[in-house]
Amino acid sequence: MLLNRIIEFIKYDYNHLKYPLVVACHGVIIVLQKINKHSLAFKVASNIYRSGWAGSDELGALIAQYYFKKHPQLGQEVSRQFINDLPALDNTEKFFKQPETMLDGIITVLKKPDGDEKGALIINYSYYFPLFLRFFDVEKVTRSFNIILEPSWAGFCEENILAYTLVKAPVFLQVYEKRDKHFIERLDCNLIPIEVGPSWFINHNNFVPPVSGERDIDILMVAAWAKFKRHGAFFKAISPLVKSKPRLKITLVGYPVDISKEQIVDLAVLNGIEKNIEIFEWITPKEVSELQKRAKVNVLWSKFEGNNRAIIEGMFCGTPVIMRKGHNYGEHYDFINPNTGYFASESDFQEVYEKIISREHEMEPNVYVMQNRNSRVGTEIMGNAIKKYELSNNRPWRSDLAVKVNDLHGMVYLDSNSSIYEDSYKELTECILPIAHN
Known part of the structure; x- marks a missing residue:
C-alpha cells in the first residue's frame, strides 16, 4: 500500500509545484520527435496532460496542435498506429469478429436520416471510439449522420478522441471538465464541445x-x-x-x-x-x-x-x-x-x-x-448544439434526438425502442469496411 501511496503522491499531489517536471517531459518529447518516435512523443504528452500538473494543459495543447493541426500527416500516422495496434480484449473481441454487434448499444442511433436531413448517432465509452474508426467507413457514415462521442474518462489529449480531428465532418464531443473544453476550443478544429457527460444519462x-x-x-x-x-x-x-x-x-x-x-x-x-x-x-x-x-x-x-x-x-x-x-x-x-x-x-x-x-x-x-441534470435535459442540450450547426449550414432540422440512457452493458432508449431505427442500423451495417470481417 505504501507503493500505491507514493504513486498517487507523484501523480496527483502538489500538482502546482510540478512545472519543472512538465518542462523536462517537453524536452523528452522534442528528442522523440527528432528521432521520429512520434507515437511515443504524443503518448508522453497525453499522459502529462492527464496529470493536471502545472503547465500540462499548455503542453498538451501545443503537442496536439503540432500533430493534429499543423502536421496532420503525422497525426494520421500516430492515429493509424494507435488504431491498428489495438488488441482484442475480453470486452472487445466480439467486435473484432462482428463489428455490427457494436450497433444498438455501443453505437446508438438517436435520430434517423430523412432525405436531406441528417440523422445522429452516439458512441459510448472512449475505448470504442477507435474501433468505430477501424471497422466503419466513417466518411460514408457522416454523409447521413452526425456523430456524437461520449468519453468515459477525463483528459482529452489522447488518440481515442483526437483521431476524430482527421474526419472531414463535424464531430460533437461531450465535455464535462472545463479544462478539457478549453483544450478542445484551442485546437479550433472539427470537434464541437457539448457540455454534458455520461452521468447525465441515468435512467x-x-x-x-x-x-x-x-x-x-x-x-x-x-x-x-x-x-x-x-x-x-x-x-x-x-x-x-x-x-x-x-x-x-x-x-x-x-x-x-x-x-x-x-x-x-x-x-x-x-x-x-x-x-x-x-x-x-x-x-x-x-x-x-x-x-x-x-x-x-x-x-x-x-x-x-x-x-x-x-x-x-x-x-x-x-x-x-x-x-x-x-x-x-x-x-x-x-x-x-x-x-x-x-x-x-x-x-x-x-x-x-x-x-x-x-x-x-x-x-x-x-x-x-x-x-x-438528467437524460431529457442532456438530450435537449445535445440536440440544440447539433440543430444550431445544421441550420447554420443551411440543412433542415425537423425532428429532435431520441432520449437514451446508459445501462450496465451500453445504451438503451428511454421512451422508444430500436425497431424505430431499424433502417438506420441497416444503413450503418452497410458502412462496415470489408476488411473488418477478415
Missing part, C-alpha cells in the same frame, strides 16, 4: 426517493474495488467520525478490479472501522437503488476518474453527496451545491458530514437533478 425511473421510512445507512460508498477509488484514504478520513460515533453504519458496494473485497476488509481493519462496515459485492442496479434510498450521505473519494454516475444516482434517490475536494482537475462543479452536497478533504470530512446531517431536511438533491 431516473430506476432511482427515486423513498416513499417513507428512516434512512438507516449513515454513509454509502458505491465504488469498484480499485486502487483509484481510494478506499484506504476514505477509511482514514472517516476514522475520527467513527470514534465520535461508534455506531456509525457504513455500507460499501462494489466489485473486484485491481483489488479484492478481502483487501478492502484489511484496509478497514487497518483503520479500526471494520465493525462499522457492511459490504455488498456484484449486486444489481435495483439493489443499489434500494441502498441509495436508505443512505443519509453518498461519498465519492477518488482523485481522478471520469464522470461518476453513482453520486448522481444517489441524488435521484434524494441522497446528498460528499465529493473529495480537488476531484479530477479541481473544478467546483455546479451539481455540488447547497441543495445536493459538499466538497470535503481528509481533514474536514467529519465537519462536512455533520453539516449535511444538520441540513438533511433542507437539502433537495432529487429536485435539483430532475430540473437540471
Whole structure:
C-alpha cells in the first residue's frame, strides 16, 4: 500500500509545484520527435496532460496542435498506429469478429436520416471510439449522420478522441471538465464541445426517493474495488467520525478490479472501522437503488476518474453527496451545491458530514437533478448544439434526438425502442469496411 501511496503522491499531489517536471517531459518529447518516435512523443504528452500538473494543459495543447493541426500527416500516422495496434480484449473481441454487434448499444442511433436531413448517432465509452474508426467507413457514415462521442474518462489529449480531428465532418464531443473544453476550443478544429457527460444519462425511473421510512445507512460508498477509488484514504478520513460515533453504519458496494473485497476488509481493519462496515459485492442496479434510498450521505473519494454516475444516482434517490475536494482537475462543479452536497478533504470530512446531517431536511438533491441534470435535459442540450450547426449550414432540422440512457452493458432508449431505427442500423451495417470481417 505504501507503493500505491507514493504513486498517487507523484501523480496527483502538489500538482502546482510540478512545472519543472512538465518542462523536462517537453524536452523528452522534442528528442522523440527528432528521432521520429512520434507515437511515443504524443503518448508522453497525453499522459502529462492527464496529470493536471502545472503547465500540462499548455503542453498538451501545443503537442496536439503540432500533430493534429499543423502536421496532420503525422497525426494520421500516430492515429493509424494507435488504431491498428489495438488488441482484442475480453470486452472487445466480439467486435473484432462482428463489428455490427457494436450497433444498438455501443453505437446508438438517436435520430434517423430523412432525405436531406441528417440523422445522429452516439458512441459510448472512449475505448470504442477507435474501433468505430477501424471497422466503419466513417466518411460514408457522416454523409447521413452526425456523430456524437461520449468519453468515459477525463483528459482529452489522447488518440481515442483526437483521431476524430482527421474526419472531414463535424464531430460533437461531450465535455464535462472545463479544462478539457478549453483544450478542445484551442485546437479550433472539427470537434464541437457539448457540455454534458455520461452521468447525465441515468435512467431516473430506476432511482427515486423513498416513499417513507428512516434512512438507516449513515454513509454509502458505491465504488469498484480499485486502487483509484481510494478506499484506504476514505477509511482514514472517516476514522475520527467513527470514534465520535461508534455506531456509525457504513455500507460499501462494489466489485473486484485491481483489488479484492478481502483487501478492502484489511484496509478497514487497518483503520479500526471494520465493525462499522457492511459490504455488498456484484449486486444489481435495483439493489443499489434500494441502498441509495436508505443512505443519509453518498461519498465519492477518488482523485481522478471520469464522470461518476453513482453520486448522481444517489441524488435521484434524494441522497446528498460528499465529493473529495480537488476531484479530477479541481473544478467546483455546479451539481455540488447547497441543495445536493459538499466538497470535503481528509481533514474536514467529519465537519462536512455533520453539516449535511444538520441540513438533511433542507437539502433537495432529487429536485435539483430532475430540473437540471438528467437524460431529457442532456438530450435537449445535445440536440440544440447539433440543430444550431445544421441550420447554420443551411440543412433542415425537423425532428429532435431520441432520449437514451446508459445501462450496465451500453445504451438503451428511454421512451422508444430500436425497431424505430431499424433502417438506420441497416444503413450503418452497410458502412462496415470489408476488411473488418477478415
